[in-house]
Amino acid sequence: MLPVLHQSFPAYPGPVGYVIAAILGAASHRFYFIRGEHHLKIVIYIALLPIVSAVLFGAIYHHAKSLNPSGSRSADALAAVLSLNFIFLASLYSSMVWYRVFEHHLRNFDGPRLAAVSKLWHFAQLLKRSNHLVLDDLHRKYGKIVRTGMLMARLSDLLRALLLAAEPST
Numbered sequence: 468m469l470p471v472l473h474q475s476f477p478a479y480p481g482p483v484g485y486v487i488a489a490i491l492g493a494a495s496h497r498f499y500f501i502r503g504e505h506h507l508k509i510v511i512y513i514a515l516l517p518i519v520s521a522v523l524f525g526a527i528y529h530h531a532k533s534l535n536p537s538g539s540r541s542a543d544a545l546a547a548v549l550s551l552n553f554i555f556l557a558s559l560y561s562s563m564v565w566y567r568v569f570e571h572h573l574r575n576f577d578g579p580r581l582a583a584v585s586k587l588w589h590f591a592q593l594l595k596r597s598n599h600l601v602l603d604d605l606h607r608k609y610g611k612i613v614r615t616g617m618l619m620a621r622l623s624d625l626l627r628a629l630l631l632a633a634e635p636s637t
Contacts, residue, residue, distance in 0.1 A: 480527065480547055488551045492558025500559070501566065516552070524548045567617050578605065578614030586616055 480487075499505075505512070528544040567583050568574065574583070581588035592601045602621060605613045611623040 480551060484547075484551065485554050488554040489558040492555040493562040496559050496562035496566070500563070520548050520552060523551065571617075573614050573618070573620050576612055576614040576620045577609040578620075582615055583617060589616060 524541075524544050527547050528541060531540075531544060564584050568580065571583070579588055589601070602613075602615070605615065605621075606623045613621050613623075615621045
């Protein structure tokens with residue numbers, strides 16, 4: 468349910484605001500995060516989230532106060548900011564998942580679907596058994612080349628040995 472700030476004026480940011488948040492989330496991935504190594508700047512992005520949220524809270528609270536000076540509540544503005552953040556981040560991560568599964572250049576390599584989305588799949592497997600056993604099982608199931616991560620494909624040991632043997636020595 469979308470938050471309603473006060474009964475004497477309509478919900479803010481309203482459906483248009485939520486659609487804009489969703490578009491900004493997907494667009495930020497498609498036009499910014501998809502290029503470069505932004506995982507190296509995660510601390511900056513985590514620090515920016517509360518700053519941007521505080522500015523957004525101030526704008527929504529001020530707007531609500533101007534519409535109804537006697538009835539504005541900070542809890543309503545906070546609910547609106549949290550819902551906008553949720554929609555933005557859900558749209559951002561949905562765009563990332565779509566890209567990794569359906570558009571990434573490694574999409575044609577077989578492997579576990581969850582491995583294409585997150586490293587958590589591999590981590591969960593390592594809690595149960597050793598890495599070499601996990602990789603051996605993946606090669607038995609998917610073949611000589613297996614997509615083992617978002618940005619990784621692994622060659623079987625035999626194929627890797629053949630490629631190394633075929634390299635001209637210097």
